[in-house]
Amino acid sequence: MSGNSIRDTFFEECEELLEALDEGLTSISEGQNDNETVNAVFRAVHSIKGGAGAFALDDLVEFAHKFETVFDEVRSDRLVIDDVLMALLFRASDHLTDLVEAARSDEPTDADVRRGILTELIKYIPSEEDEAAEMDAIDFQPTGLDFSMDLPGDDAEQPTYLIEFKPHRTLYEHGHEPLFLFRCLAELGDLKAQLNTDALPLFETFDPEESYLEWRLELATDEDEAKIRSIFEFVDGLCALEISEKAGDPAASAQEALTNAINIDDADLAPVETDFEVESVLDPSEPSPEPEKVIPVKAQKVAKPAGPSPTLRVDLDRVDRLINTVGELIINQAMLTQRMSEIEGIDLREVESELEDYKILARDIQEGVMAIRAQPVKPLFQRMARIVREAAAATSKKVKLETIGENTEVDKTVIERLADPLTHMIRNAVDHGIEVSEKRVETGKSDFGTITLKAAHRSGNVNIEIRDDGAGLNREKIYEIALKKGLIKEDAELTDNEIDNLLFLPGFSTASEVSNLSGRGVGMDVVKNAVAALGGRVSISSVPGEGTTFMIVLPLTLAVMDGMVISVAGQTMVAPISSIVESIRPEKGAVERMGTRERLLSIRGNYVPIIEVAEHLGLMNADTNDRSEVLLLVETEQSGQCALAVDAIHDQRQVVVKSLSSACGNVPGVSAATILGDGKIAMIIDTESITQSLVANKAASPKMTNLEEVQNAS
Amino acid sequence: MQAEREAEYSKGIELVAFNVNGQKYCLEITKIREIRRWSPVTVLPHSPAEVLGVMNLRGAVIPIFDLACFFGMGKTQANERNVVIICAVRDRSIGILVESVSEIVSIDMSEIQETPKIKSETTKSVIQGVLSVEGEMARLISLNSIVDPIATDMELL
Numbered sequence: 028m029s030g031n032s033i034r035d036t037f038f039e040e041c042e043e044l045l046e047a048l049d050e051g052l053t054s055i056s057e058g059q060n061d062n063e064t065v066n067a068v069f070r071a072v073h074s075i076k077g078g079a080g081a082f083a084l085d086d087l088v089e090f091a092h093k094f095e096t097v098f099d100e101v102r103s104d105r106l107v108i109d110d111v112l113m114a115l116l117f118r119a120s121d122h123l124t125d126l127v128e129a130a131r132s133d134e135p136t137d138a139d140v141r142r143g144i145l146t147e148l149i150k151y152i153p154s155e156e157d158e159a160a161e162m163d164a165i166d167f168q169p170t171g172l173d174f175s176m177d178l179p180g181d182d183a184e185q186p187t188y189l190i191e192f193k194p195h196r197t198l199y200e201h202g203h204e205p206l207f208l209f210r211c212l213a214e215l216g217d218l219k220a221q222l223n224t225d226a227l228p229l230f231e232t233f234d235p236e237e238s239y240l241e242w243r244l245e246l247a248t249d250e251d252e253a254k255i256r257s258i259f260e261f262v263d264g265l266c267a268l269e270i271s272e273k274a275g276d277p278a279a280s281a282q283e284a285l286t287n288a289i290n291i292d293d294a295d296l297a298p299v300e301t302d303f304e305v306e307s308v309l310d311p312s313e314p315s316p317e318p319e320k321v322i323p324v325k326a327q328k329v330a331k332p333a334g335p336s337p338t339l340r341v342d343l344d345r346v347d348r349l350i351n352t353v354g355e356l357i358i359n360q361a362m363l364t365q366r367m368s369e370i371e372g373i374d375l376r377e378v379e380s381e382l383e384d385y386k387i388l389a390r391d392i393q394e395g396v397m398a399i400r401a402q403p404v405k406p407l408f409q410r411m412a413r414i415v416r417e418a419a420a421a422t423s424k425k426v427k428l429e430t431i432g433e434n435t436e437v438d439k440t441v442i443e444r445l446a447d448p449l450t451h452m453i454r455n456a457v458d459h460g461i462e463v464s465e466k467r468v469e470t471g472k473s474d475f476g477t478i479t480l481k482a483a484h485r486s487g488n489v490n491i492e493i494r495d496d497g498a499g500l501n502r503e504k505i506y507e508i509a510l511k512k513g514l515i516k517e518d519a520e521l522t523d524n525e526i527d528n529l530l531f532l533p534g535f536s537t538a539s540e541v542s543n544l545s546g547r548g549v550g551m552d553v554v555k556n557a558v559a560a561l562g563g564r565v566s567i568s569s570v571p572g573e574g575t576t577f578m579i580v581l582p583l584t585l586a587v588m589d590g591m592v593i594s595v596a597g598q599t600m601v602a603p604i605s606s607i608v609e610s611i612r613p614e615k616g617a618v619e620r621m622g623t624r625e626r627l628l629s630i631r632g633n634y635v636p637i638i639e640v641a642e643h644l645g646l647m648n649a650d651t652n653d654r655s656e657v658l659l660l661v662e663t664e665q666s667g668q669c670a671l672a673v674d675a676i677h678d679q680r681q682v683v684v685k686s687l688s689s690a691c692g693n694v695p696g697v698s699a700a701t702i703l704g705d706g707k708i709a710m711i712i713d714t715e716s717i718t719q720s721l722v723a724n725k726a727a728s729p730k731m732t733n734l735e736e737v738q739n740a741s
Numbered sequence: 742m743q744a745e746r747e748a749e750y751s752k753g754i755e756l757v758a759f760n761v762n763g764q765k766y767c768l769e770i771t772k773i774r775e776i777r778r779w780s781p782v783t784v785l786p787h788s789p790a791e792v793l794g795v796m797n798l799r800g801a802v803i804p805i806f807d808l809a810c811f812f813g814m815g816k817t818q819a820n821e822r823n824v825v826i827i828c829a830v831r832d833r834s835i836g837i838l839v840e841s842v843s844e845i846v847s848i849d850m851s852e853i854q855e856t857p858k859i860k861s862e863t864t865k866s867v868i869q870g871v872l873s874v875e876g877e878m879a880r881l882i883s884l885n886s887i888v889d890p891i892a893t894d895m896e897l898l
Contacts, residue, residue: 355800598784644786690833691795691804695787700795700802708783708797 033211033257037078039340041127042406044071048120049409056113062102069098075127081207084130087123090141093148094119106151119144121413188255190244191269196237198265205242211258216248343439346399353389353396354587354683360389361680361704390681393587401436404482404491407446408433411453411480418457425464426457426476435482437489441561441581445491448554448565452493452577453478455551460497460575470572472496488563488605491579500569502526509535527567531555559715562588562605590701590711591659592678596646599709600673601682601701606714608660608668610676628658628670635660637670643717644696644710661714669718684711755847758879759826759839762814765879766839767846767872772828772884776842779823790816793838798827805836811887812864830884837887846874853881 051068076091097116100106108116122136122144129136190212194205212218223241227233246255252270259268364382367375408430419426437445461467461476468474481492502523509515509529521529529535533552558565563581582588582605590601591610611617611630618637619627626637637658658670682701685708687694698713756767782794782805791810795802805825809817817823817838825836853870866886872879 351800358800646784646786685800685802687795687802690802690835691785691788691792694785697786700783702797702800706797707781708795708802710783710786 034082037082038127038131040078041075041131044075045120045124045127046406046409047071048123049412052113052116052120053412055108056117060108065098065102069095069102072098072123075123077210079130081211082130083202083204083207084126086136086141087126087130090119090123090126090145093145093152094123097148097151100151100153105153112151115144115147117416119148121416124413186249186272187245187247188252189269189271190246190255191241191267192244192259193241193267194238194262195265195267198262199236199238201262201265203262203265208258208262209242209244212244212246212255215250215254215258216246218247219245221245341399346396350396350400353393356389357393357587357681357683358702358704358706360386362706365704397438397587398436400439402439402442403434403436404442405430405433407442407449408480408482410446411449414450414453415457415478418454422458423463424457424461424476425474426461426478428453429477429479431479431481432483435484435489437482437581441489444557444561445579445581448557448579449480449491449493451551451554453480456493456495456497456575460495462498466498485580489581491581492576493579494574494576496574499571499573500527500530500567500575502571505529524568527569530567531565562603587681587683588711590680590682591676592680592703592709593657593659593673594675594677595644595673595712596641597674598646599677599703599707600640601709601711602659602661602671602673602714603698603711604679606661608662611658611660611670613656613658628660630660630670633668635668635670637672638717639672640696640712640717641672641674644712659714661718671712671714671717682709682711753847753849755845756879756881757826757842758844758846758874759824759842761812761839762809762817763840764814765843765874765877766808767874767879767881768826768828768884769881770845772830774827774829774834777825777827777836779819779821779825779838781819796825796836798834798836801834803827803834803836805838806887807838808882808887809838809840811867813861828884830888835884835888837884844874846879848872848874 048068048071051064051071054064055068072091072095076088076095079087079091097106097119101108106112122140125136126141192205192208194203198205209218209220221243223243224239226239226241228239248255252272255270256268259266262268364386367379367382412428412430415426415428456478457476461478462470464474467476477496479492479494481490481494483490483492505526506515506521506529509526509532510517512535514529514532514535515521530551531554535552555565558579558581561581563579565577565579567575567577569575589604591604591607593600593602611628613628617629619629619634621627627634628637629635656672656674657676658672659676660668660670662668682703684699685701687697687700687710694710696713696717697710698716699711700708701711703709755770757770757773758765758767760766777798780796782796784794785792785804788794791807793805793807795804797803807817809815817840819838822841823838824842825838826842827834827836853872856865856868856870859865867882869881869883872881
């Protein structure tokens with residue numbers, strides 16, 4: 028377990044480094060070709076390589092090394108970045124991401140791709156430079172002995188462990204490298220090593236494959252013994268290992284280190300020592316290859332507003348537990364308020380003001396906790412940059428991605444689940460939206476197509492906009508296809524917006540042939556469903572010749588939502604406020620009957636179908652003759668406007684969403700449950716799925732009915 | 742001596758006996774998390790008849806089953822004396838509504854007889870075996886087979 032945790036940390040760091048790499052490359056491609064940016068990219072690749080080496084991820088090390096060497100050339104002004112090299116660097120960066128991902132999940136990667144990129148990278152590396160770099164693949168700058176001498180105070184505070192390490196022959200046979208272990212140790216604290224060559228036989232009897240060397244390591248660290256042992260986990264049983272805590276005085280050990288360094292010089296014969304000598308005393312606080320350069324760069328970064336702020340890594344489980352507990356707190360607060368309102372005869376005014384404070388505090392805590400789960404959309408947008416590059420390459424179009432508002436924060440789950448729909452939409456935009464360069468130039472646009480990805484907070488929601496400056500939707504073609512596929516009737520007269528919305532119907536795909544990129548049988552309806560599953564909506568607008576814009580509106584968080592407390596057939600339920608346009612208490616003449624069962628609501632000259640929520644949920648028979656009822660006008664993408672008939676509206680409040688599916692499976696018409704002030708569970712109705720029943724119930728021409736409703740409504 | 746005691750230990754089990762529509766049923770005590778007084782539940786739309794609804798158990802949503810209904814004996818008349826037995830089934834918790842809990846019986850595994858041949862497949866799948874408690878027949882039930890058909894039912898919906 029603990030061995031894995033180091034590995035996990037490495038991969039987490041890799042994510043950040045890859046992010047930095049991508050960011051750096053993007054800056055360079057935008058012309059910000061200064062030393063600092065190039066150095067930042069170089070460092071990111073170098074750090075990945077260093078870490079990968081410790082875990083013997085050879086493919087990754089080899090690739091990162093070549094990549095880094097190219098950047099070293101750029102850094103030392105021997106190589107100028109042109110468009111071709113830039114594209115290659117982006118591809119290399121993408122592949123590096125793949126390699127890290129593959130290493131993380133222990134899956135093989137496409138070796139051909141790697142070889143292809145490597146061959147191209149090597150072209151940029153002068154041959155002698157290449158070999159020299161190959162010789163000392165792990166090129167750490169020596170930091171010198173005096174470091175440890177300078178910091179005796181540190182040693183005094185930390186316990187020192189004595190580690191006796193004697194690798195067996197099998198350790199080398201398994202391809203392990205003591206140096207990597209030592210580097211891991213050095214990350215824990217101040218490491219001093221002493222090589223024992225006593226067992227080294229005379230040359231006549233020397234077996235080159237035998238292990239003769241022993242190390243005596245001293246590690247001053249705050250970590251416990253288990254952490255040290257975990258480093259040796261991979262070589263368990265392949266070496267003799269003894270770890271003990273040393274009580275001796277630190278000054279003496281520093282002295283010892285000095286002698287050790289001299290001892291090591293004697294051992295140049297052994298295969299590992301050439302590198303090891305350099306590292307015999309490694310200061311953990313400056314593992315960076317060029318400490319003297321790092322410091323000024325960091326100082327500059329503080330001045331930059333976009334610089335990374337200090338962060339804390341927390342296990343997601345812990346956050347979720349906290350969120351759950353805070354949810355309980357909110358419920359508890361609601362319960363208290365309800366109980367208080369039931370008490371009669373006592374003057375509670377003072378208590379009430381305290382209670383109001385409690386309510387505000389509880390809300391504050393909740394918002395604070397929710398903010399922990401919130402993350403900037405930046406990594407998501409960066410992934411999309413890659414999708415654009417790949418899609419552009421596959422279709423031989425020139426496309427660039429512009430991102431706006433990438434620091435907008437959204438719930439982690441939302442970000443994760445948004446990746447697929449966004450990928451799909453971006454691919455669509457490149458494949459169908461953006462025209463080929465020649466055509467663009469003809470119509471007076473720049474030859475580079477632009478896709479803009481924009482995120483922003485708007486009134487408790489997050490809006491994500493995907494805009495391309497392509498040709499816009501081909502409405503005639505869409506209409507034609509919809510007709511051919513039987514999605515609309517022949518004489519249907521549709522407005523432009525209605526035609527655009529046909530894209531979201533299941534089974535619709537404009538690509539006349541299935542291309543590699545988009546149109547794999549999944550259409551925009553999948554995107555729509557994915558967004559709807561997150562409690563959001565997606566809409567579309569398009570101007571011929573100017574481009575198409577998709578707008579995704581999402582709730583900020585999935586754990587809490589604003590709901591309207593209603594009653595349906597004697598049961599208390601909650602309707603998500605985001606879907607409700609208005610609530611209406613209909614006057615006598617406003618409800619018209621159609622046949623025996625259907626009812627329509629007349630509102631401002633439009634007729635909107637009425638759906639009995641109780642009937643839909645199978646709770647009672649529709650007997651609506653003499654009953655007071657309230658109608659909730661809801662707006663959905665699929666069915667347009669509908670009125671949901673419920674018995675009464677009680678209250679409007681924030682509710683904590685509890686998943687039902689784990690306990691009870693999927694319940695039709697219900698999206699989740701919540702716990703109300705009285706401790707009872709209330710179902711949260713799924714307005715989208717309830718209104719969709721209109722489409723499903725009328726079998727004759729289902730989609731048409733739907734569109735008629737849209738027309739009626741608008 | 743030691744082995745003997747272990748054998749004895751492994752054979753003896755404790756069962757909680759309860760009444761469902763006048764019939765005696767029992768359930769292994771290790772499966773039971775807690776026993777609560779009946780309180781009205783929230784109806785779960787589109788659920789089979791034996792699913793009464795869901796209740797809030799310290800913030801968790803727990804489905805409640807009516808055992809009488811499951812065996813086709815009609816709905817249990819819910820009143821204050823009724824109890825809900827919260828049990829663990831695989832990795833989730835469910836509640837079952839019963840008329841009353843009568844006693845805890847310690848028995849030897851060998852006392853459990855195989856279910857005699859009966860017609861109803863549903864009943865047969867749920868009754869693990871029968872045993873005699875003070876001259877009265879008690880039916881040992883298996884919760885997995887109660888939850889599974891219902892769970893699949895609901896997923897099909």
